[in-house]
Amino acid sequence: MSDAEAVGLRDRLVDVGVQLVAEEGAQALTLREIARRAGVSHGAPRRYFPTHLELLSAIARRGFADLGERAAATVGDGTASPRAQVTALARVYLEFALDNPGMYELMFRHDLLESGHLGLRDTSLPLFGVLVDLVGRAGPDLDARPVAGALWANLHGIAQLWRWGSLQLATGADDFVPLLRSALDAHLGPEAAV
Numbered sequence: 730m731s732d733a734e735a736v737g738l739r740d741r742l743v744d745v746g747v748q749l750v751a752e753e754g755a756q757a758l759t760l761r762e763i764a765r766r767a768g769v770s771h772g773a774p775r776r777y778f779p780t781h782l783e784l785l786s787a788i789a790r791r792g793f794a795d796l797g798e799r800a801a802a803t804v805g806d807g808t809a810s811p812r813a814q815v816t817a818l819a820r821v822y823l824e825f826a827l828d829n830p831g832m833y834e835l836m837f838r839h840d841l842l843e844s845g846h847l848g849l850r851d852t853s854l855p856l857f858g859v860l861v862d863l864v865g866r867a868g869p870d871l872d873a874r875p876v877a878g879a880l881w882a883n884l885h886g887i888a889q890l891w892r893w894g895s896l897q898l899a900t901g902a903d904d905f906v907p908l909l910r911s912a913l914d915a916h917l918g919p920e921a922a923v
Contacts (some may be wrong), residue, residue, distance in 0.1 A: 739777040739787075740753075741767050746788035747832070754831035755838075758785060786841050786849050793852040794833040796825050800859060811866035812920060813912075818860060819884055819909055826888035833888070840910040857881065868917050887912065 745767045749757050760781055764771045768913060778784035785856060803817045835841070842849055865873030866917040890896045891905050915922065 730901055731912075738767075738769065738773070742769075742777060743791060744786065747791050748787060750831040750835055751829065755835040757831075758835070758922065759790065760848050762783065771900045781842060783840070787834075789836045789841050790852050792829065792836040792851055793849070793856065795829075795832075795851070796822070797856055799825060800856060802806060804859065804863070811863050812917065814911070815860070815863045815880075815917065816913060817869050817879070818863060819913065822884055822907070823888055823891070823909065826885075827845070827892060830892055836884070866916065871917070876916055880912065883912045883916065884909075 743765055745763050746758055749763060749766060760769045760774050763784065764774050767773075774784055780785065799821050800818055803821045804814050807814070809817070811915070842853065857877065861873050861877040864871060864877040864880065868876065887896065887905060887908055891908075896902065896905070896908060900908065
């Protein structure tokens, strides 16, 4: 098999994994099922991904790349205020989590992030860096890294609880935007009136 064919098969395995996680969730990502859907023997993925974690990491990396592209498009040229950029970024994060629950779950699996496969941390940490930068500019008196961490944890909780239906039940809300505003106010302080 040529190098180009090997790269093509490697990419196809990841493509199939991305599609499978979108259709059936992270629990469906077995080597055997990915191989079956890719039309290769069940042992073929091991030639390109020696461990299951490596294949899962490659699939999760695609999720981080997608989220990163959405974040970059949202933050844009930086002409909006830092607070508006944090708000837009947080909204994109929540929409991504709710629209892609299987990928979102896979992306934040601790075992994948800790494994170091395919530089997954190198893909995820820059996204957090964008949030830290924006929080620092939105609240210059804030200690940006822990505040960004707390905000991210809050967003992650909103995403999970919203997906489970718990927040709608508890708050009577039918839209997560008021919860997002409350989270931003709690972490950044109330938005200044203009």
